[in-house]
Amino acid sequence: MKVVKFGGSSLASAQQFQKVGKIITDDSDRRIVIVSAPGKRYDDDIKMTDLLISLAKSVTEETYNPRSLQLVMDRYEEIISELNLDKSLVETIRDGLIDLIEEYQQDEDRLMDALKASGENNNAKVMAAYLSSLGMEASYVSPKEAGMVVTNEPGNARILPEAYEKIASLRDREGILVIPGFFGYSKQGHIVTFPRGGSDITGSIIAAGVEADEYENFTDVDSIYSVNPNLVNNPREIKELTYREMRELAYSGFSVFHDEALQPVVSKGVPVCVKNTNHPEAPGTRIVGSRTVNGYPVVGIASDKGFCSINITKYLMNREVGFGRHLLEILEDEHISYEHTPSGIDNMSVIVRENQLENGNEEKILQRIRNELLVDDVQVEKDLAMVMVVGEGMAKTVGIASKATTALMEAGINIKMINQGSSEVSMMFGVDADQVDQAVTSLYHAFF
Template identity: 55%
Template sequence: MKVVKFGGSSLASSTQLNKVLNIVKSDAQRKIIVVSAPGKRSADDEKVTDLLIDYADAFLANLDYQEIQDRIIQRYEAIAYELELGETIIGDIRQGILGLAEETESSQDAARVMDRFKASGEDNNAKLVATYFKKNGLNARYMNPQEAGMIVSDEPGNALILANSYSQILKLRDTDEILVIPGFFGYTKDGDICTFSRGGSDITGSIIAAGTHADLYENFTDVDAIYAAHPGLVKHPHKIKELTFREMRELSYAGFGVFHDEALIPAFRAGIEVVIKNTNNPSAPGTRILLDRQLGDEGVIGIAGDSGFAIFYMSKYLMNREIGFGRKVLEILEDESLNYEHMPSGIDDISIILREHQLTSEVEDRLINRFKEELHVDEIYVNHNLSMIAIVGEGMKSNVGTAAKSTNALSAAGVNLEMINQGSSEVSILFGIKSCHEDIAIKALYKTFFN
């Protein structure tokens, strides 16, 4: 039994839905289908989820939202009319979108309102896809996430699946129907809608695959494979045939757009193999994501970069002799409700790397003052506008000189290093650089390891 997830680009138009239908028809093992909201039909188009966010923002601000409502409804209507699905499904979707504002109190918690609006994108699309499948001879049925057993923590916009949900999800395995389930959200124990983090339809697919003990989790998108570097930066980059979950998570964290970096954890924990496929070219083998893979001669299998980081650099003589210094740093970050990404250190210095979106000028000033007053550091300064470049590969641990090749390549390209960090797992090496050099750095590293 296979669980299949289709992304927004695969469901953006009637033409794409016809491809999806043929993919599902071609393999009787494809029994559970997880769908995203309709994505972009072209580069200058808008995702339905983005329109729904604008709708919620306008509603919460007591602004006129009729024009946004009409644009959302028209997206679904265009697909339904072209597929000749009839007025019933169009009417249901129209009423559902209008009802978001009519049935919601503007005084409700804004985060809950936003989740309810956003979730309707996937929910309406699942109803439309199930109707289309049934019209074309498939024994298909829309299933609400609550019925499927998707019970989640009460954290709007950042929900987590509850462990006891898996026993209910397992009951879906032996279905005789093709179940079409909306991704991106679940329900709390009290019956409130809560969404996963952005890209959450991948999380839903991974949870359903794990819960049903699926033989395979297929994730259909709009590329033939996962590439060793971004195709927009590197011409005809190397296609990755196989990689491990750990390699995929490292690449996703470092900026790969294929998956949210936490999306595959349920499948990984359950030992479910994942394959990335192309809706527009389903015969392509795609990329397989495995627990383990046979390592070849290559050390690095992928290079990724992400911007939006800042580094707090602190120096204090005999820091290494001061018991509890690291704990005090972490306590200050916890007090300020800040997540840190990396914390490389030396005997007299420590660097704290954070996402810049967490920092306002007030938070930054407060941190500097607290580090000075509570830790008595000799020197402290902040570097902004940094990118993290990662080279990733399970084989790096057995390939001598990977770090040296990397630093030589960056030096030759005129890229100065602000930070270098290699974890004990040796699956990745991270380089902190100025964001203006990100593209140059990725191209230089790709040339070193793949050309």
């Protein structure tokens, strides 16, 4: 039994729906289908989710912008018409959107969550209707019916442990089940969306809950590549990588499969296969618990911008019991999460996302560090990027760090910091953001 998820580009138009229908009919094991909202049909197009965000922002206490609603409906009408589905589905979608606006008109956060989630929800209804029109036994299953019980924080849902028992019962249902991705329902009955990559997260949760034999994630590329293909011509395709490798690469900027989506399938050991809707016969990339390292010790190189470093200096810091705990408590109090903490004897750096220090947070945190930790100096270094060299084979290969630093030196790139976890699956280099693409390409050519 397979759980299969289709991303926004796979469902952007009626033509894409037809490709998805063939993929599902070609393999009877594909019994649970997770769908995203319609994505872009062409480069300058607007994603359905962005249209829905505009609609939500247009809502006032009295009304909403009819033009914003019509732009949403135009996309669905086009798909439904070209697939020759019953026109009543259009009115069902319109009525549902108006009901959501009326229900959450006075609550901006809930309204935004509900309307964003409607992109996936309505697309699932269209997909179920289309599969039925092809003669398949297919049914739409709402996340509430599927058992997707989540925490109650708008835009940041987390699945609750008790959800998995009800999700498991989906195995016993007949036919093809079409479930919208991206959201669940809180115990209070509210629609709550997951963070970025929410449909990936839904697919992973459902795959783990039903203990699927495989979770297929269909997107618009043949496989995951060892580096961003926009930076390197004809980059090496990755045929297989481990959960840990994928987690590191996804965290560092690989957008093909989001890092938060891995945890559920890891816990149940469900293998993932990333495939291309437009080229489904390609083998894709498998993500598994363990693999044999053959040839390359490094599997991929990724990068992400938007970081800054809080650099702290205090003489005899290493003798001060509880210094690190107190520093991290300050960040916790101010709701700041950290990424890395490289340190020396008398100094310590905390890498955080730069946007977390906006709206006065930077001044508040620096003042608390000065007053509570009595440091000699504290400064914030901005416009940093993190480059990750990732591979299970690195731990047993001599000279990885030497090869990486030599490549960066020859490219004229100054390394601001280096950090490596105890697992030795990844090595992080901090560089200036304006040099990050050059850093990635130099490392790619060094290792591949």
